[in-house]
Amino acid sequence: MVVLVFLAVWEGVARLELMSQLFFPPPTRVISTLGELIWSGDLWPHLWSTLRIFVTGFVIGASLGTALGLAMGASAPIRTVVDPLVALVHPLPKIALFPLLLIMLGIGDAPKIAIVAIAAFFPMTINSMAGVNQIGNVYFEVAGSFGMRRRDVITRVIVPGSLPMVFAGARIALNTALVLAIATEILMSNRGLGHLIWLSWETLRTPQLYATLVVIALLGWMIQRGLEVLRRRVIPWGSE
Amino acid sequence: MRGPSVVECRSIQKTYPTAEGGFLAVDGFDLTVGEGEFLCLVGPSGCGKTTILKMLAGLLDPTAGEIQFADGAAHRSLVFQEDALFPWMTVAENVAIGLSQSEEDGQGRAAATARFVDTVGLARFANRYPHELSGGMRQRVNLARALVSAPRLLLMDEPFRSLDAQTRLLLQEELLRLWQRTRQEVLFVTHDIEEAILLGDRVVVMSGNPGRIVADLPIDLQRPRDLTGRAHPDLAEMKWTIWKLLKEDARERLSAHA
Numbered sequence: 001m002v003v004l005v006f007l008a009v010w011e012g013v014a015r016l017e018l019m020s021q022l023f024f025p026p027p028t029r030v031i032s033t034l035g036e037l038i039w040s041g042d043l044w045p046h047l048w049s050t051l052r053i054f055v056t057g058f059v060i061g062a063s064l065g066t067a068l069g070l071a072m073g074a075s076a077p078i079r080t081v082v083d084p085l086v087a088l089v090h091p092l093p094k095i096a097l098f099p100l101l102l103i104m105l106g107i108g109d110a111p112k113i114a115i116v117a118i119a120a121f122f123p124m125t126i127n128s129m130a131g132v133n134q135i136g137n138v139y140f141e142v143a144g145s146f147g148m149r150r151r152d153v154i155t156r157v158i159v160p161g162s163l164p165m166v167f168a169g170a171r172i173a174l175n176t177a178l179v180l181a182i183a184t185e186i187l188m189s190n191r192g193l194g195h196l197i198w199l200s201w202e203t204l205r206t207p208q209l210y211a212t213l214v215v216i217a218l219l220g221w222m223i224q225r226g227l228e229v230l231r232r233r234v235i236p237w238g239s240e
Numbered sequence: 241m242r243g244p245s246v247v248e249c250r251s252i253q254k255t256y257p258t259a260e261g262g263f264l265a266v267d268g269f270d271l272t273v274g275e276g277e278f279l280c281l282v283g284p285s286g287c288g289k290t291t292i293l294k295m296l297a298g299l300l301d302p303t304a305g306e307i308q309f310a311d312g313a314a315h316r317s318l319v320f321q322e323d324a325l326f327p328w329m330t331v332a333e334n335v336a337i338g339l340s341q342s343e344e345d346g347q348g349r350a351a352a353t354a355r356f357v358d359t360v361g362l363a364r365f366a367n368r369y370p371h372e373l374s375g376g377m378r379q380r381v382n383l384a385r386a387l388v389s390a391p392r393l394l395l396m397d398e399p400f401r402s403l404d405a406q407t408r409l410l411l412q413e414e415l416l417r418l419w420q421r422t423r424q425e426v427l428f429v430t431h432d433i434e435e436a437i438l439l440g441d442r443v444v445v446m447s448g449n450p451g452r453i454v455a456d457l458p459i460d461l462q463r464p465r466d467l468t469g470r471a472h473p474d475l476a477e478m479k480w481t482i483w484k485l486l487k488e489d490a491r492e493r494l495s496a497h498a
Contacts, residue, residue, distance in 0.1 A: 136323075138320065138323065138324050139324070139326060141294075141299055141320070141324075142320060142324050142326070142337070143337075144298075145297050145298070145299055145317070145318045145320075146317070146337050146338055146340045146341065146385075147340050147341040148337065148340045149340070152340065156326075156329075156337075157326070160326075160329075161326075161328065163328070236369065237327050237328045237329075237369040237370075237371060238369065238371040238372075
């Protein structure tokens with residue numbers, strides 16, 4: 001409701017030329033530009049390019065991160081070895097690593113996917129490890145007292161017990177991964193939603209810029225909604 | 241004490257390692273559990289009764305002394321307090337965990353699980369999650385999980401402590417009802433003196449820290465027990481006897497520290 005009022009005010013102010021239409025085009029123009037992008041078919045290759053990099057990078061980074069995080073949580077020796085490495089690399093702004101990856105992996109999709117993977121990796125590692133650590137001790141006592149095999153303790157206690165925090169990590173990781181996918185496209189690409197933003201800036205087509213932002217926002221929203229739906233199915237037990 | 245002993249604890253000692261060198265929880269503890277005996281271990285918090293239970297369950301090793309089981313009695317199950325059900329498993333899956341060491345195949349396990357879920361009256365809730373159940377229902381799942389493998393020795397760690405009085409009464413009745421059928425050995429730990437007397441064939445009273453036995457009383461009340469206590473006129477007297485022991489000991493310890 002508030003959003004509609006806000007948009008209406010914006011529309012009015014822009015049309016009355018109280019604000020520069022270059023910086024703040026009226027929402028109606030943004031929407032019509034968006035419509036053009038869609039119907040002309042120009043949007044889809046860019047969207048597809050971004051999605052490809054985002055999904056590939058996320059899947060690689062998140063699965064490695066989750067596996068390592070669970071291992072670190074379950075095994076003190078692994079944690080002792082890996083924790084310092086994580087603590088050292090995690091604070092680095094991932095985008096700062098992009099030039100390094102360009103040197104190592106060349107120009108093309110590989111460095112972008114790598115950055116996205118790294119961006120997804122750290123939140124998943126940290127949250128998965130925390131997920132294991134917050135599993136109450138009593139559950140391990142129960143497992144021990146009924147003689148559960150080590151393999152079953154991992155699959156039936158450690159993994160399900162850490163799932164709520166794994167999903168919390170995924171929420172962050174998905175967001176960061178998308179941000180970085182777009183960022184790499186702004187920096188170095190001729191395709192993708194990030195590239196489209198940059199192109200709009202270069203050609204001063206502000207409505208197109210806004211339209212692309214809308215697409216990105218919608219994409220991010222749908223991804224988070226998708227995660228939430230998945231979470232409800234995978235965690236039916238009312239997580240604390 | 242009836243029958244030959246099924247479990248024997250000899251001079252059990254347990255010291256937990258700490259930064260200051262060690263915390264002596266239990267010292268010089270001797271106990272035997274006879275055949276078919278329902279033994280209650282009562283004592284104040286911190287007297288080491290849970291430590292004893294965990295050692296009997298195999299979760300901890302004694303620092304000194306030994307625990308010996310007669311044939312078959314080494315098959316034991318521990319009934320935890322109500323928050324020990326796996327929240328991510330259904331009632332049926334939780335109960336099936338009790339069969340982790342069973343050699344039966346999937347079908348046999350499913351049948352045994354279903355049978356025990358039904359025995360504790362939760363057949364309709366077999367596919368629900370613990371968070372959907374009341375405290376009393378969760379405790380019944382704990383019971384079923386412990387009983388499903390037909391253990392020879394049942395170890396119970398203050399299982400009804402967090403339940404309200406009415407639910408506790410119902411579950412005590414249920415426990416005795418199930419026990420009458422199988423008559424295995426039970427070691428029931430509680431801080432509730434009345435509960436210990438009403439459930440047990442024998443009450444062993446432990447004192448503060450480090451834990452040691454101050455009394456070992458046979459309970460001659462007739463079975464089936466009336467858990468409201470009305471049918472047992474000697475109940476009040478027995479409660480008083482035990483309470484005096486604990487009170488004296490608590491007072492001794494207070495003045496020793498002063």
